[in-house]
Amino acid sequence: MNPALLKKTLRLLAELTVLLALFLIGGQLAAWLGWPIPGGVMGLALLLALFATGLLKPATLQLAAGWLMAEMLLFFIPALMSLLDYGSLLRSEGWRILLVIALSTLLVMVVTAVTVEMVCRWRLRHEP
Amino acid sequence: MSLEPMPLFWLALTLGAYLGSRWLYRRSGRYLLSPLILVPALLLAVAVPLHTAYTEYARNTHWLMGVLGPVTVAFAVPIWQQRALLARHWPALLVGMLAGSVASIGSSWALAHLLALDDAVSLSLLPRSITTPFAMPVAQDLGGVPELTAVFVMFTGVLGAMFGGILLRWLPLRTPLARGALFGVGAHGAGVSRAQEVGREEGSVAGLVMVLTGLLNLLAAPLLVMLV
Numbered sequence: 001m002n003p004a005l006l007k008k009t010l011r012l013l014a015e016l017t018v019l020l021a022l023f024l025i026g027g028q029l030a031a032w033l034g035w036p037i038p039g040g041v042m043g044l045a046l047l048l049a050l051f052a053t054g055l056l057k058p059a060t061l062q063l064a065a066g067w068l069m070a071e072m073l074l075f076f077i078p079a080l081m082s083l084l085d086y087g088s089l090l091r092s093e094g095w096r097i098l099l100v101i102a103l104s105t106l107l108v109m110v111v112t113a114v115t116v117e118m119v120c121r122w123r124l125r126h127e128p
Numbered sequence: 129m130s131l132e133p134m135p136l137f138w139l140a141l142t143l144g145a146y147l148g149s150r151w152l153y154r155r156s157g158r159y160l161l162s163p164l165i166l167v168p169a170l171l172l173a174v175a176v177p178l179h180t181a182y183t184e185y186a187r188n189t190h191w192l193m194g195v196l197g198p199v200t201v202a203f204a205v206p207i208w209q210q211r212a213l214l215a216r217h218w219p220a221l222l223v224g225m226l227a228g229s230v231a232s233i234g235s236s237w238a239l240a241h242l243l244a245l246d247d248a249v250s251l252s253l254l255p256r257s258i259t260t261p262f263a264m265p266v267a268q269d270l271g272g273v274p275e276l277t278a279v280f281v282m283f284t285g286v287l288g289a290m291f292g293g294i295l296l297r298w299l300p301l302r303t304p305l306a307r308g309a310l311f312g313v314g315a316h317g318a319g320v321s322r323a324q325e326v327g328r329e330e331g332s333v334a335g336l337v338m339v340l341t342g343l344l345n346l347l348a349a350p351l352l353v354m355l356v
Contacts, residue, residue: 019198026201038265040200041346047204058205065202068195072317073163074146075195076260078186080168080282082275084175085182089246096243100253101280104235105288108257109295109314112228117299117306119220 008063015064022046138171138180139188145170164286164318182275196261203261203339210336217305221333224306225341228313232257233352248273251356255345256280257288259316262342269349270356281316288315289322296326308333313341 026046027039035042050056058065083090090097149166160166175185207214214221233254240250251272255263260281267277292311301307304327311319311326312334320338324331 016198019201022201023197027197036269036350038197038200038346040197040261041343043197043201044204044207044343047201048208051204051208058208061202061205065205068199068202069206072196072199072260073167074143075192075199076264076278076282077142077146077163077167077171078189078192079260079264079275079278081171081175081185081189082182082273083168083172083279084180084185086276086279087176089249093245093249096245097249097253097280098283100236100239100243100245101256101283102287102291103239104232104253105257105284105314106291106295107235108228108232109288109291109310110299111231112224112313113295113299113301113306113310115227116220116224116309117301117303119223120217120303120305123220 012063012067015061016068018061019043019047019064019068136188138175138185141174142167142171142189142192159289164282168282193264196264200261203342206335207339210332213332213336214340220305221309221337221340224309225313225337225344228257228309229341229345229348232313237356249276252276253280254352254356255349256284257314257316258342258345259338262346266346266349266352269353271353285315285318289318291315292319292322304329305333309337312337316342 022043023039024043026042026044029046030037030039030042047056047061051058145167146163149161149163149170152166153162171185236253236256237250240253245253251270252267252274254270254272255266255277258266258281260278263277263281264274267274288311292315295310296307299310301310307326308323308330311323311330315322316338320331320334323334
């Protein structure tokens with residue numbers, strides 16, 4: 001392995017360890033406080049607090065954060081394979097499910113875009 | 129069929145299919161070859177003839193889903209980097225995310241009942257427009273099946289990325305904020321990729337609202353539990 005790649009890999013692993021640690025600490029914290037919030041979300045809040053206080057810079061974790069988000073698909077592929085246990089469900093309800101998803105997605109997109117556009121135009125008219 | 133002699137078969141196939149499909153997609157740019165579509169299709173094409181059960185597939189691959197926890201933590205980076213955008217436009221984005229989420233949950237619920245879908249399916253459909261790391265825990269809270277939700281989230285992404293481009297031609301949207309929010313709230317990760325193709329600002333907006341909409345839904349889940 002060439003030195004540059006080795007260095008980048010070690011860097012990625014170190015950054016991933018920090019994110020994993022925040023996830024685990026977040027889980028512990030949520031359990032300790034008795035809050036019904038997943039460890040990942042508590043970890044996210046902790047990380048934002050670290051950024052805000054300047055103890056950590058986003059650039060420090062950029063490599064691992066970018067990598068995790070870019071490869072996120074890989075991490076939920078196993079869940080998609082649950083389809084293996086739902087063959088009969090898909091045969092009986094598959095088209096209806098797809099129809100719900102399609103219509104609802106269209107509606108969400110139109111509602112969101114039109115709402116944001118209207119608020120933006122309203123603010124443009126009411127600002128000096 | 130059990131593949132006892134090859135305990136890591138499914139893990140190896142999953143990783144291999146993912147890397148191969150990612151390479152193919154980058155080279156060809158064809159949407160049908162994107163890992164979102166090709167990998168599950170390929171895995172199912174192997175697993176269905178072998179009569180593999182989900183538990184058997186998941187035995188050595190379920191830990192991959194555990195990485196979604198650290199992914200959630202990593203979402204702090206785009207939120208922090210886009211804080212200037214958020215500070216300037218939070219009223220429009222917040223109103224848009226709330227309206228979009230209400231439209232998503234309300235219409236999924238109404239349509240599922242209208243079409244007489246199974247209870248477990250209906251509940252699993254409710255969080256389908258937010259990104260998977262948030263959608264799965266919300267499904268759990270609501271009493272749905274998180275794995276089914278992941279499947280519905282995927283279909284939402286595939287369809288949403290397709291619809292988004294068409295809607296942009298129909299809707300008279302003048303602001304990059306509205307164009308970005310359309311993709312981020314409506315089609316999560318797949319939408320963010322499409323929004324990045326539309327424009328730089330659209331991509332940033334989509335990425336930011338994708339994460340914030342997920343957070344908003346997750347924090348509102350206990351409230352939703354009381355309603356359903």
